[in-house]
Amino acid sequence: MSGQGGQTGKDRVGQGDDASAVAAALAGRQSGFDVLMKHHREAVFRFVHGLTGNESDALDVTQESFVAAFLALNRYDRTRPFRAWILRIARNKCHDWARRRTVRRFFSFAVPIDDAIDIADPEENPEEALSSRRGVERIHAAIASLPANLKEPLLLCSLEDMTQDEAAEVLGISRKAVETRIYRARQKLSQLLEG
Numbered sequence: 001m002s003g004q005g006g007q008t009g010k011d012r013v014g015q016g017d018d019a020s021a022v023a024a025a026l027a028g029r030q031s032g033f034d035v036l037m038k039h040h041r042e043a044v045f046r047f048v049h050g051l052t053g054n055e056s057d058a059l060d061v062t063q064e065s066f067v068a069a070f071l072a073l074n075r076y077d078r079t080r081p082f083r084a085w086i087l088r089i090a091r092n093k094c095h096d097w098a099r100r101r102t103v104r105r106f107f108s109f110a111v112p113i114d115d116a117i118d119i120a121d122p123e124e125n126p127e128e129a130l131s132s133r134r135g136v137e138r139i140h141a142a143i144a145s146l147p148a149n150l151k152e153p154l155l156l157c158s159l160e161d162m163t164q165d166e167a168a169e170v171l172g173i174s175r176k177a178v179e180t181r182i183y184r185a186r187q188k189l190s191q192l193l194e195g
Helices: 015-026 030-052 055-071 082-108 131-145 148-159 164-171 175-194
Strands: none
Touching (some): 015 082, 030 055, 164 175
């Protein structure tokens, strides 16, 4: 994990590579879009999956994030890191997803009981689950239960190996706020996992 350090981490590419890809995309060349997707889709997916806690939803939100980014590409400031820009879009799409999920949950109670009988349980058989998988799921559940303001900086710095300055840029808060929220998130996770 990189606290305040420089350009290290997963899937990092130079800003020059991204700037060239953005220029190509704005010129209408598919290769530009392909390069941006290749460079950033895994990072966006990991971040979104951490926020949604569900792989299927994470795939949908990741796709929505890239569609929104490509539609707004002419507004991207090429002097700033593309990764930070796309992660900010992904964060906003996650907030939209959470609002939609809340509405869907509310209306899901309106399903007639006779119709609900035919709804399949998506969970796998408990006998098939491995203990290591349960441990991972427990950690994911603990992270998912964190408030968004603690979860987001933790995921960006821990999972995406962003510096605290980079995370502050994505979240629109100060570096000190990122540091404090990560500290609080780790304390909360320790309590949840030990309790």
